[in-house]
Amino acid sequence: MKQVIIDSTGQLKKGLDLAKHVKVAGDIKNVIICGIGGSALPADIVYATAKLNVPLYIHRNYNLPAAAHENSLVICISYSGNTEETLSALKEAIAKKYKAIGISAGGKVEELCNANNLPLVKIPSGIQPRCATGYIFSALAQILINQGLIEDISGQIVETSNQLAAINPLLEKAGKKLAKKIAGNIPIVYSSDNFKAAAMIWKIKFNENAKIPAFYNYFPELNHNEMVGYTGLKKLGAKNFQVIILQDLAEHERIVKRITLTATIIKKAGAKVEIINMQEGPHLFKMFSILLLGDWVSYHTALANNVDPTPVKMVEEFKGLMAK
Numbered sequence: 001m002k003q004v005i006i007d008s009t010g011q012l013k014k015g016l017d018l019a020k021h022v023k024v025a026g027d028i029k030n031v032i033i034c035g036i037g038g039s040a041l042p043a044d045i046v047y048a049t050a051k052l053n054v055p056l057y058i059h060r061n062y063n064l065p066a067a068a069h070e071n072s073l074v075i076c077i078s079y080s081g082n083t084e085e086t087l088s089a090l091k092e093a094i095a096k097k098y099k100a101i102g103i104s105a106g107g108k109v110e111e112l113c114n115a116n117n118l119p120l121v122k123i124p125s126g127i128q129p130r131c132a133t134g135y136i137f138s139a140l141a142q143i144l145i146n147q148g149l150i151e152d153i154s155g156q157i158v159e160t161s162n163q164l165a166a167i168n169p170l171l172e173k174a175g176k177k178l179a180k181k182i183a184g185n186i187p188i189v190y191s192s193d194n195f196k197a198a199a200m201i202w203k204i205k206f207n208e209n210a211k212i213p214a215f216y217n218y219f220p221e222l223n224h225n226e227m228v229g230y231t232g233l234k235k236l237g238a239k240n241f242q243v244i245i246l247q248d249l250a251e252h253e254r255i256v257k258r259i260t261l262t263a264t265i266i267k268k269a270g271a272k273v274e275i276i277n278m279q280e281g282p283h284l285f286k287m288f289s290i291l292l293l294g295d296w297v298s299y300h301t302a303l304a305n306n307v308d309p310t311p312v313k314m315v316e317e318f319k320g321l322m323a324k
Contacts, residue, residue, distance in 0.1 A: 001131075001299055008131065012138045012157050012164075015135040015136065016154050016158070018122065018123060018135070019143050022143050023147060024147070029054055030069075030073070031055070031073045032072050033075045034077065035058075035083075036060045036061075038132065038204075044058065048196075048198075051150060053149055068093070068098065070098060074101070075101045076103070078102075079105055079136075081108050081109040082109075090113075101121070105132075121143070123135040130205065130209075133201075160285045164285075178300075179301040182242050182244075182304075186212065186240055187212070187215075188243045189202040189215070190222060190244070191218050192219050192248060197287070202216065202298070205295060205297075205298035208315075209302050210305060219258050227262060230265070230269035233270040238270070243263075243271050245276065247278065248277075
């Protein structure tokens with residue numbers, strides 16, 4: 001897992017190359033991205049960082065959503081190629097003759113795409129789906145660029161890849177330091193609405209790498225509901241909640257104020273709070289640098305908790321039960 005995180009900064013460049021010539025013909029009125037688990041995470045980043053000139057829908061379920069029609073571009077992502085929810089969506093798109101593209105490391109997605117003459121971006125295998133975010137994100141971005149649905153951000157993606165490689169050792173040190181505070185606690189990750197995809201991915205990495213419960217929410221929404229839940233912490237005797245706030249100092253000034261006040265209030269209520277300031281730079285760099293830090297934090301939290309960060313045995317056991 002450590003080597004995978006070290007190498008992950010190069011995924012962004014590779015994903016661009018893999019999708020360089022992938023394109024479908026015809027008029028596109030919306031984009032439907034079908035995926036679940038780690039295969040869907042890059043779609044959330046695309047939604048947060050790219051400005052599409054058509055509506056974008058992220059579908060985490062069986063079949064296709066109601067928004068899908070003959071002028072949709074359906075992109076089905078399954079790292080393994082065998083995710084049953086995503087396969088059902090791809091099969092429906094094929095049956096209805098919708099424009100569809102697959103992204104996978106192989107499996108049945110590759111088989112279906114080949115059998116039906118559909119474009120496929122085949123990404124490298126051998127890692128956990130949650131670790132393939134860079135490959136899938138940049139492949140998605142390149143597809144949307146090819147279709148003329150977003151501006152060409154490939155140069156920004158390459159530059160981000162280079163910057164991440166340069167700061168990766170520093171991010172590991174920071175992640176290891178933060179992990180010491182999280183070990184033995186339940187992390188709750190907060191961010192602004194602009195970075196809620198990052199907060200969600202941090203939460204997922206704690207679940208799958210560190211094998212601990214974790215939760216996320218975002219400002220300003222959490223100030224209107226979730227914040228009130230801290231009122232009862234002392235009465236419950238709950239002392240193992242560690243709040244982590246991912247803060248972009250370039251945010252709207254009212255969001256920055258909300259973060260400061262919220263941190264003060266929930267500290268008084270009995271929860272531990274750590275505010276993490278994001279790197280300065282373009283939005284894409286901020287997003288991927290905070291995600292890379294999250295990888296290191298969850299990795300070192302796993303080690304501190306004496307667990308192997310790589311396997312997800314419970315998920316595999318559940319899949320086995322579903323297959324019966």
